[in-house]
Amino acid sequence: MALADGGPCGRPRGRPRSTECTAAILRATTELLDERTYAAVSIEDIAARAGVSKQTIYKWWPSKAKLAMEACAARAADSYPIPDTGTVEADLLQLLREVFALLRRGNSRATWASLIAESQSDPELAKEFRETYVAARRRIGATILERGIARGELPAGTDVEAVLDLLYGPIWYRMLLRNGALDDKYARFIVAHLMPGLLRR
Amino acid sequence: MALADGGPCGRPRGRPRSTECTAAILRATTELLDERTYAAVSIEDIAARAGVSKQTIYKWWPSKAKLAMEACAARAADSYPIPDTGTVEADLLQLLREVFALLRRGNSRATWASLIAESQSDPELAKEFRETYVAARRRIGATILERGIARGELPAGTDVEAVLDLLYGPIWYRMLLRNGALDDKYARFIVAHLMPGLLRR
Amino acid sequence: MALADGGPCGRPRGRPRSTECTAAILRATTELLDERTYAAVSIEDIAARAGVSKQTIYKWWPSKAKLAMEACAARAADSYPIPDTGTVEADLLQLLREVFALLRRGNSRATWASLIAESQSDPELAKEFRETYVAARRRIGATILERGIARGELPAGTDVEAVLDLLYGPIWYRMLLRNGALDDKYARFIVAHLMPGLLRR
Amino acid sequence: MALADGGPCGRPRGRPRSTECTAAILRATTELLDERTYAAVSIEDIAARAGVSKQTIYKWWPSKAKLAMEACAARAADSYPIPDTGTVEADLLQLLREVFALLRRGNSRATWASLIAESQSDPELAKEFRETYVAARRRIGATILERGIARGELPAGTDVEAVLDLLYGPIWYRMLLRNGALDDKYARFIVAHLMPGLLRR
DNA sequence: CAATAAACGAGACGGTACGTCCCGTCTTCAG
DNA sequence: CTGAAGACGGGACGTACCGTCTCGTTTATTG
Numbered sequence: 001m002a003l004a005d006g007g008p009c010g011r012p013r014g015r016p017r018s019t020e021c022t023a024a025i026l027r028a029t030t031e032l033l034d035e036r037t038y039a040a041v042s043i044e045d046i047a048a049r050a051g052v053s054k055q056t057i058y059k060w061w062p063s064k065a066k067l068a069m070e071a072c073a074a075r076a077a078d079s080y081p082i083p084d085t086g087t088v089e090a091d092l093l094q095l096l097r098e099v100f101a102l103l104r105r106g107n108s109r110a111t112w113a114s115l116i117a118e119s120q121s122d123p124e125l126a127k128e129f130r131e132t133y134v135a136a137r138r139r140i141g142a143t144i145l146e147r148g149i150a151r152g153e154l155p156a157g158t159d160v161e162a163v164l165d166l167l168y169g170p171i172w173y174r175m176l177l178r179n180g181a182l183d184d185k186y187a188r189f190i191v192a193h194l195m196p197g198l199l200r201r
Numbered sequence: 202m203a204l205a206d207g208g209p210c211g212r213p214r215g216r217p218r219s220t221e222c223t224a225a226i227l228r229a230t231t232e233l234l235d236e237r238t239y240a241a242v243s244i245e246d247i248a249a250r251a252g253v254s255k256q257t258i259y260k261w262w263p264s265k266a267k268l269a270m271e272a273c274a275a276r277a278a279d280s281y282p283i284p285d286t287g288t289v290e291a292d293l294l295q296l297l298r299e300v301f302a303l304l305r306r307g308n309s310r311a312t313w314a315s316l317i318a319e320s321q322s323d324p325e326l327a328k329e330f331r332e333t334y335v336a337a338r339r340r341i342g343a344t345i346l347e348r349g350i351a352r353g354e355l356p357a358g359t360d361v362e363a364v365l366d367l368l369y370g371p372i373w374y375r376m377l378l379r380n381g382a383l384d385d386k387y388a389r390f391i392v393a394h395l396m397p398g399l400l401r402r
Numbered sequence: 403m404a405l406a407d408g409g410p411c412g413r414p415r416g417r418p419r420s421t422e423c424t425a426a427i428l429r430a431t432t433e434l435l436d437e438r439t440y441a442a443v444s445i446e447d448i449a450a451r452a453g454v455s456k457q458t459i460y461k462w463w464p465s466k467a468k469l470a471m472e473a474c475a476a477r478a479a480d481s482y483p484i485p486d487t488g489t490v491e492a493d494l495l496q497l498l499r500e501v502f503a504l505l506r507r508g509n510s511r512a513t514w515a516s517l518i519a520e521s522q523s524d525p526e527l528a529k530e531f532r533e534t535y536v537a538a539r540r541r542i543g544a545t546i547l548e549r550g551i552a553r554g555e556l557p558a559g560t561d562v563e564a565v566l567d568l569l570y571g572p573i574w575y576r577m578l579l580r581n582g583a584l585d586d587k588y589a590r591f592i593v594a595h596l597m598p599g600l601l602r603r
Numbered sequence: 604m605a606l607a608d609g610g611p612c613g614r615p616r617g618r619p620r621s622t623e624c625t626a627a628i629l630r631a632t633t634e635l636l637d638e639r640t641y642a643a644v645s646i647e648d649i650a651a652r653a654g655v656s657k658q659t660i661y662k663w664w665p666s667k668a669k670l671a672m673e674a675c676a677a678r679a680a681d682s683y684p685i686p687d688t689g690t691v692e693a694d695l696l697q698l699l700r701e702v703f704a705l706l707r708r709g710n711s712r713a714t715w716a717s718l719i720a721e722s723q724s725d726p727e728l729a730k731e732f733r734e735t736y737v738a739a740r741r742r743i744g745a746t747i748l749e750r751g752i753a754r755g756e757l758p759a760g761t762d763v764e765a766v767l768d769l770l771y772g773p774i775w776y777r778m779l780l781r782n783g784a785l786d787d788k789y790a791r792f793i794v795a796h797l798m799p800g801l802l803r804r
Numbered sequence: 805c806a807a808t809a810a811a812c813g814a815g816a817c818g819g820t821a822c823g824t825c826c827c828g829t830c831t832t833c834a835g
Numbered sequence: 836c837t838g839a840a841g842a843c844g845g846g847a848c849g850t851a852c853c854g855t856c857t858c859g860t861t862t863a864t865t866g
Contacts, residue, residue: 014841015831021843037322042821053844058823110321116377117318120311121238126380134378162390165381169374170366176317177335177373178366179327189363193398215810216862222812243852254813259854416815417857423817439724444847455818460849512723518779519720522713523640528782536780564792567781572772578719579737579775580768581729591765599796621837645826656839661828 017060024050025057029071034106038068038114065118065125072111073133076102082140088148089195092167095140096187099171103182113176138164148198155200166194218261225251226258230272235307239269239315266319266326273312274334277303283341289349290396293368296341297388300372304383314377339365349399356401367395419462426452427459431473436508440470440516467520467527474513475535478504484542490550491597494569497542498589501573505584515578540566550600557602568596627653628660632674637709641671641717668721668728675714676736679705685743691751692798695770698743699790702774706785716779741767751801758803769797 028050032041043064047054061067083094103109119126141164148154170190174180229251233242244265248255262268284295304310320327342365349355371391375381430452434443445466449456463469485496505511521528543566550556572592576582631653635644646667650657664670686697706712722729744767751757773793777783 012841013833013839015833015843017842018831039319039322043823044821047844051844053846054823055825055845056843059842113321114318117315117321118240120314120318120377121240130379159390162387163394165371165374165379165387166367166391166394168378169371171370172374172378173366173370176321176377177369178331180366186363186366189360190367193364193367193395196397197394213810214864215808216812216864217810219811219862244854245852252813254815255854256814256856257812260811414815415813415859417817419816420857441721441724445849446847449818453818455820456849457819457851458817461816515723516720519717519723520642522716522720522779523642532781561792564789565796567773567776567783567789568769568793568796570780571774571776572768574780575768575772575775578723578779579771580733582768588765588768591762592769595766595769595800596796598799624838646828647826654839656841657828658830658840659838662838 021050021052021056022060025052025060025067026071026074028052029067030075030106033068033071033111037107038111038118041068043067063122063125065115065122066128068111069115069125069129069133072108072115075105075108082143084147088144088153088198089191091144091147092141092194093187093191095144096167096171096190097184099137100182100184100187103171103175109175109182116172116176138168141167153200154198158198163194163198222251222253222257223261226253226261226268227272227275229253230268231276231307234269234272234312239312239319242269244268264323264326266316266323267329269312270316270326270330270334273309273316276306276309283344285348289345289354289399290392292345292348293342293395294388294392296345297368297372297391298385300338301383301385301388304372304376310376310383317373317377339369342368354401355399359399364395364399423452423454423458424462427454427462427469428473428476430454431469432477432508435470435473435513439509440513440520443470445469465524465527467517467524468530470513471517471527471531471535474510474517477507477510484545486549490546490555490600491593493546493549494543494596495589495593497546498569498573498592499586501539502584502586502589505573505577511577511584518574518578540570543569555602556600560600565596565600568599624653624655624659625663628655628663628670629674629677631655632670633678633709636671636674636714640710641714641721644671646670666725666728668718668725669731671714672718672728672732672736675711675718678708678711685746687750691747691756691801692794694747694750695744695797696790696794698747699770699774699793700787702740703785703787703790706774706778712778712785719775719779741771744770756803757801761801766797766801 025046028046029041032045032049041064043054043057046052046064046067047057050057057067061070080098083091083098085091085094103112115125115129119129138161142160145154145158145160145163149156149158149160167190170186171182174182174186180186226247229247230242233246233250242265244255244258247253247265247268248258251258258268262271281299284292284299286292286295304313316326316330320330339362343361346355346359346361346364350357350359350361368391371387372383375383375387381387427448430448431443434447434451443466445456445459448466448469449459452459459469463472482500485493485500487493487496505514517527517531521531540563544562547556547560547562547565551558551560551562569592572588573584576584576588582588628649631649632644635648635652644667646657646660649667649670650660653660660670664673683701686694686701688694688697706715718728718732722732741764745763748757748761748763748766752759752761752763770793773789774785777785777789783789
């Protein structure tokens with residue numbers, strides 16, 4: 001029991017993975033993605049910027065997409081807490097504002113868009129994208145809605161998953177297809193139009 | 202006026218553009234996009250399949266993306282009429298059903314997704330995408346909403362553009378990020394939850 | 403007759419192969435092989451020096467070895483005539499002198515050595531090497547010997563092929579294993595010691 | 604004596620493990636060189652086969668070539684005695700037969716060829732090759748010739764070194780450039796044609 | 805009915821990045 | 836301290852397409 005704790009196969013052998021390397025690679029990736037579009041960033045560019053050999057990158061990441069995803073996600077690591085103001089409406093509004101703020105950092109918006117695209121032709125990537133990043137954000141929305149149901153604010157039969165699609169959909173739509181503003185006005189509009197359909201009649 | 206009819210600068214000289222060629226290229230593109238992912242289809246593949254030289258493709262289309270977009274759009278050419286049942290709710294429902302049906306044809310869904318991705322790093326493409334294809338669909342929704350306003354079903358101050366974001370957003374969201382079903386149930390869910398926020402209080 | 407002359411399959415289609423390219427590649431190869439060792443010359447170096455893309459090289463030559471062989475052989479293209487002085491001894495002496503002179507040009511000696519090595523692990527290359535370059539030189543020696551036999555200078559039963567091995571062997575030996583001088587003295591020594599074993603008793 | 608011989612795990616304070624290592628590395632090298640061409644064997648392959656880390660190899664051998672040379676030479680370690688039959692002709696014949704026999708073992712022939720090639724671009728290796736392996740074999744031939752001179756069979760002024768070139772040259776020539784048989788017939792031919800030029804007139 | 809001009813097939817070409825292989829060096833840990 | 840395990844920087848490999856560029860051929864219109 002105590003021993004098994006150490007990992008799957010005991011002590012690591014050989015030279016340990018360099019944390020500096022990992023950091024340099026992620027940093028270089030983030031920088032380059034902020035400077036240019038995803039498509040214009042090559043693995044060779046990243047290697048050069050990070051002062052690392054290509055092989056080291058290929059050793060730890062299977063593709064540019066996975067690397068970009070990780071680099072992009074690291075930015076959102078200092079995760080915001082789940083809003084809890086007392087009403088579903090205020091909670092959702094705050095949630096949207098935080099999401100918008102995140103997407104405004106650097107080139108995140110365009111990068112995420114490219115990753116979504118990439119994931120259309122890479123099922124493995126799509127899976128990770130959905131299960132790790134999309135799911136994480138949905139869980140926050142789900143918590144808010146479930147609290148609303150528990151509180152009696154929303155009806156018991158609410159289809160939480162589907163409501164989340166209505167909540168998040170408009171964000172990605174503007175971001176990907178319309179190149180529209182993700183601002184406070186839009187956040188308020190979404191919530192204002194969603195609430196009447198949600199509340200107990 | 203009468204002269205302008207022939208084209209921008211008089212009569213065409215030389216050998217006219219081969220319609221067979223154009224058709225063969227579009228057909229080959231459609232076929233290949235149905236067989237593989239967008240990323241796995243190269244211009245050289247298309248040329249080979251169409252029995253055409255690369256140059257001929259480059260002559261008429263600036264990029265694989267534009268070509269794919271045209272091939273994909275041709276599928277929706279036999280365009281549905283704007284629904285007009287008498288109520289906004291029924292109109293919107295029918296609209297969504299028609300959109301869903303289109304996206305189920307062949308590999309359209311994945312291809313559109315890839316094009317959206319591509320357009321993130323190609324402003325020219327993004328512009329065309331937005332102005333031609335997205336706008337065309339939005340106009341239908343806008344017409345429905347405006348009729349509702351005229352009819353007094355919806356309040357006069359309705360922000361039509363923003364409402365359309367709420368309407369179309371959830372579709373693309375499921376399609377791109379969730380890989381979820383675009384079925385009748387979803388169409389009804391969207392409309393049902395949207396209406397309370399729209400109707401005159 | 404007149405038509406068949408044009409080639410195996412009529413007119414060549416598409417853009418014709420650039421003779422400038424071919425020349426530039428061979429020139430670059432020769433230059434680089436004179437500057438450095440065979441092992442230190444990469445296809446990428448050659449491409450860079452020739453101002454040509456790697457692909458163009460790979461299109462026409464299957465390997466660095468074949469390219470080097472061709473470049474090296476081009477140097478000996480202005481081929482010397484078969485000596486014909488009247489005696490086998492004088493003919494062979496002149497032959498050796500000419501061979502030595504060729505091997506002294508640029509870095510030929512080291513390059514041929516590397517090609518011989520390479521051909522040990524590349525049967526295709528070995529075949530070409532033997533059939534094209536080695537055979538061409540042996541043919542000259544064979545002619546000299548056969549004239550000697552016809553003239554009655556050498557016995558009728560002389561094993562020409564084996565004698566050629568005795569003639570050429572010592573050259574390559576000095577060149578490859580001993581790094582010894584290929585000078586006039588050596589040429590005379592070889593011939594002087596070979597003749598007694600050859601002449602009619 | 605008997606105890607020390609015992610094996611790898613006899614004495615706790617016994618011989619250092621390095622001899623086992625050395626043996627394993629040489630064995631692996633020999634095996635791999637017999638299975639594939641020199642070029643197709645990498646240091647990493649050898650390390651893997653020997654169950655040894657790369658570093659251990661680099662610690663003792665500066666290059667794959669040196670290692671291969673040693674492994675290849677080890678095969679000839681059970682060195683044949685210098686022939687001494689009474690006549691130069693018979694001695695040389697026996698010498699050639701023994702050399703041929705050695706070169707027929709495993710892949711020796713191809714490996715030596717590759718080493719010769721490698722030595723063209725590695726002066727350090729060339730030096731060792733010449734001074735250690737080539738010289739060792741030449742010394743045997745030299746001894747035979749010098750005995751012949753002492754015996755009065757060969758003239759006093761014989762240029763031993765140059766004669767050795769005539770003797771060994773044809774071997775390597777067949778081996779490297781002609782891929783021809785190294786058989787008894789060839790041995791007899793070489794000696795038979797060499798002798799008339801050597802013997803006192 | 806030429807002459808002209810564009811469309812077209814074929815394919816060579818310069819270029820960029822790919823993902824892989826192996827080199828030789830390094831860093832850590834076990835015995 | 837030796838040696839295994841293996842991470843790392845580096846450099847070349849051979850490949851895949853890109854988009855451009857000649858060519859020769861085909862198919863219209865125009866003088």
